[in-house]
Amino acid sequence: MTNRLDTRFAALRHEGRAAFVAYVMAGDPDPETSFEIVRGLPAAGADVIELGFPFSDPMAEGVPIQKASIRALKAGMTLAKVLGLVRRFREDDRDTPIVLMGYLNVILARGLARFADEAADAGVDGLIIVDCPPEEAGDLTDELERVGVSLIRLAAPTTDDARLQTVVKRTSGFVYYVSVAGVTGAKAASAEAVAPAVARIREASGLPVAVGFGIRTPALAAEIARVADAAVVGSALVDEIAAALDVNADPVSKVMQKATALAEAVHSARSGAEA
Amino acid sequence: MTALNPSNTYAWPDAEGRFGDYGGRYVAETLMPLVLELQEAYAAAKADPSFQAELDDFLEHYVGRPSPLYFAERLTAHHGGANIWFKRDELNHTGAHKINNCMGQILLARRMGRTRIIAETGAGQHGVASATVCARFGLPCTVYMGATDVARQAPNVFRMKLLGAEVFPVTSGRATLKDAMNEAMRDWVTNVADTYYIIGTAAGPHPYPEMVRDFQSVIGREAKAQLHARIGKLPDAVVAAIGGGSNAIGLFHPFIGDETVRLIGVEAAGRGLDGPDHAASLQGGRPGVLHGNKTYLLQDDDGQILEGHSISAGLDYPGIGPEHAWLHDTGRAEYRSATDQEALEAFQLCSKLEGIIPALEPSHALARIGEIAREVGKGGNVVMNLCGRGDKDIFAVAEHLGVKL
Numbered sequence: 001m002t003n004r005l006d007t008r009f010a011a012l013r014h015e016g017r018a019a020f021v022a023y024v025m026a027g028d029p030d031p032e033t034s035f036e037i038v039r040g041l042p043a044a045g046a047d048v049i050e051l052g053f054p055f056s057d058p059m060a061e062g063v064p065i066q067k068a069s070i071r072a073l074k075a076g077m078t079l080a081k082v083l084g085l086v087r088r089f090r091e092d093d094r095d096t097p098i099v100l101m102g103y104l105n106v107i108l109a110r111g112l113a114r115f116a117d118e119a120a121d122a123g124v125d126g127l128i129i130v131d132c133p134p135e136e137a138g139d140l141t142d143e144l145e146r147v148g149v150s151l152i153r154l155a156a157p158t159t160d161d162a163r164l165q166t167v168v169k170r171t172s173g174f175v176y177y178v179s180v181a182g183v184t185g186a187k188a189a190s191a192e193a194v195a196p197a198v199a200r201i202r203e204a205s206g207l208p209v210a211v212g213f214g215i216r217t218p219a220l221a222a223e224i225a226r227v228a229d230a231a232v233v234g235s236a237l238v239d240e241i242a243a244a245l246d247v248n249a250d251p252v253s254k255v256m257q258k259a260t261a262l263a264e265a266v267h268s269a270r271s272g273a274e275a
Numbered sequence: 276m277t278a279l280n281p282s283n284t285y286a287w288p289d290a291e292g293r294f295g296d297y298g299g300r301y302v303a304e305t306l307m308p309l310v311l312e313l314q315e316a317y318a319a320a321k322a323d324p325s326f327q328a329e330l331d332d333f334l335e336h337y338v339g340r341p342s343p344l345y346f347a348e349r350l351t352a353h354h355g356g357a358n359i360w361f362k363r364d365e366l367n368h369t370g371a372h373k374i375n376n377c378m379g380q381i382l383l384a385r386r387m388g389r390t391r392i393i394a395e396t397g398a399g400q401h402g403v404a405s406a407t408v409c410a411r412f413g414l415p416c417t418v419y420m421g422a423t424d425v426a427r428q429a430p431n432v433f434r435m436k437l438l439g440a441e442v443f444p445v446t447s448g449r450a451t452l453k454d455a456m457n458e459a460m461r462d463w464v465t466n467v468a469d470t471y472y473i474i475g476t477a478a479g480p481h482p483y484p485e486m487v488r489d490f491q492s493v494i495g496r497e498a499k500a501q502l503h504a505r506i507g508k509l510p511d512a513v514v515a516a517i518g519g520g521s522n523a524i525g526l527f528h529p530f531i532g533d534e535t536v537r538l539i540g541v542e543a544a545g546r547g548l549d550g551p552d553h554a555a556s557l558q559g560g561r562p563g564v565l566h567g568n569k570t571y572l573l574q575d576d577d578g579q580i581l582e583g584h585s586i587s588a589g590l591d592y593p594g595i596g597p598e599h600a601w602l603h604d605t606g607r608a609e610y611r612s613a614t615d616q617e618a619l620e621a622f623q624l625c626s627k628l629e630g631i632i633p634a635l636e637p638s639h640a641l642a643r644i645g646e647i648a649r650e651v652g653k654g655g656n657v658v659m660n661l662c663g664r665g666d667k668d669i670f671a672v673a674e675h676l677g678v679k680l
Contacts, residue, residue: 056579059460060303078577105563109578133307136299156305158467181305182465
């Protein structure tokens with residue numbers, strides 16, 4: 001079976017444009033609204049959906065995603081419900097890749113084998129575990145390979161060439177480049193600094209490279225899209241939910257507006273640069 | 276699972292930082308190179324006699340080691356069992372065992388050329404110890420402390436500020452030790468170039484559990500030699516309170532190979548192990564991954580971490596050092612618990628009988644010491660680590676006793 005991630009990245013390469021990867025937290029601000037947001041993202045221009053699953057102690061997250069986790073947990077979100085959300089999404093959308101992102105303990109609590117089976121069955125395409133470096137990922141990788149779900153690895157500014165070889169072993173789908181040393185949504189990435197890192201990771205992995213952690217604006221997303229295969233935006237989308245809740249506005253339409261602006265910036269980035 | 280060999284061949288952790296199934300290095304990729312670098316730097320320091328000599332010098336002249344081994348005669352008579360000995364780590368500079376580890380780590384940080392120190396703290400003892408060594412060596416220090424703990428440990432907050440540290444109140448979660456540790460990790464991942472993170476307990480990613488244990492093992496080494504000098508034999512049991520477990524592992528480790536010595540840890544049972552309000556990770560939790568290591572954690576069915584509760588701010592951590600998890604599973608150490616109420620009673624008893632006001636943390640060990648002494652029986656010897664003094668706790672205790680200061 002061809003992986004939805006491979007299909008999507010191949011198509012984008014053919015079109016000569018970068019992917020817009022939209023991150024939202026499953027269950028934020030509540031399970032039903034969250035489903036509406038996820039369902040709307042492909043039409044707003046998201047090429048890949050990164051779906052956070054909440055954890056009580058999200059150590060790599062900045063304030064926006066910490067707060068999103070708290071909102072989701074308060075609304076009763078669990079890993080089982082996250083998988084249910086994906087299953088429901090797949091009833092109408094067979095093509096948009098979904099990558100789950102979160103922390104290892106939640107997966108361990110479910111059981112690695114059980115999670116792998118359920119994730120594949122629900123239509124999950126990839127998994128990013130922030131606190132599971134390759135050295136600790138053996139069992140998880142075995143289970144995900146068994147069911148054909150990609151374990152997407154992270155590379156960071158602190159990852160040197162020697163270590164990069166370890167990082168890209170047994171990975172598939174794409175490699176996620178953490179563009180700044182820091183938590184999500186706090187510092188701004190620089191396209192100049194990112195470009196050589198992306199080239200290095202592409203060379204080592206033979207996979208598309210998505211860049212995230214430091215992209216908040218359409219302008220920066222466009223800059224990154226010129227040098228990387230995908231630009232990931234999370235905190236800026238999640239902030240729209242928080243802002244909408246503050247003023248009793250509709251979080252779905254706020255997120256869609258922001259996602260549309262970001263998607264347009266990413267999708268026109270390369271043609272704009274060449275024009 | 277392989278059985279623990281209870282002889283002197285005990286050599287955990289392995290090269291991957293594992294104690295059996297526990298431990299490891301579960302950190303974000305950004306931190307992974309730093310953790311590996313720390314591991315190398317620590318291994319080099321450990322093998323370098325000049326590092327140990329420098330540490331020993333500071334431990335003697337600055338910290339005030341060795342701490343005495345004291346025969347608690349009146350408490351022994353009161354309980355009517357084995358002789359009870361206190362390892363007096365509350366007499367250390369800054370009033371607790373925490374400085375043993377901080378001194379070791381700051382010397383390592385200097386060796387590594389780091390110029391900024393961060394730390395997390397619960398009760399404030401580790402924060403004070405970190406701020407102290409930073410003042411001594413002229414390094415800037417930021418201490419992350421849960422906002423709840425900032426409120427209930429005001430004297431220690433003021434001490435840290437006097438020592439020149441910046442105290443950062445953490446408001447996420449229930450705003451206690453776990454949340455402070457999350458925030459310290461976030462700082463570390465943001466300031467990778469210049470910052471050294473002094474973790475205060477024998478937990479976190481490898482090499483922290485090993486390193487903190489090694490620095491705290493001075494407690495057990497001294498106690499073993501001191502008791503031998505006094506009575507010419509090993510104790511029958513060694514006892515310590517457990518939050519993250521650094522004072523306990525420091526006492527236990529030099530005795531692990533001595534099969535006749537019982538190792539007994541006392542967890543905080545808070546309002547009772549039946550309900551959710553306790554911090555007994557081994558007795559009320561199950562294995563999982565948090566803060567860089569695999570160990571026993573208080574968690575719900577979905578893997579969400581629960582907030583520990585204890586009257587003692589230093590014990591209300593929902594995890595425990597991975598080496599304790601391993602000693603627990605292999606049966607080499609035994610783990611019991613004491614409630615808030617039992618700790619409060621033991622706190623008062625020790626104050627009245629021995630003229631020593633203990634911290635609330637060792638008061639949990641004191642709450643079990645009577646039954647342990649009776650189990651061991653008259654003529655036996657039990658060494659308990661009196662790991663902190665109670666000055667910081669008098670306000671909290673007064674409040675619980677309904678006394679207005």
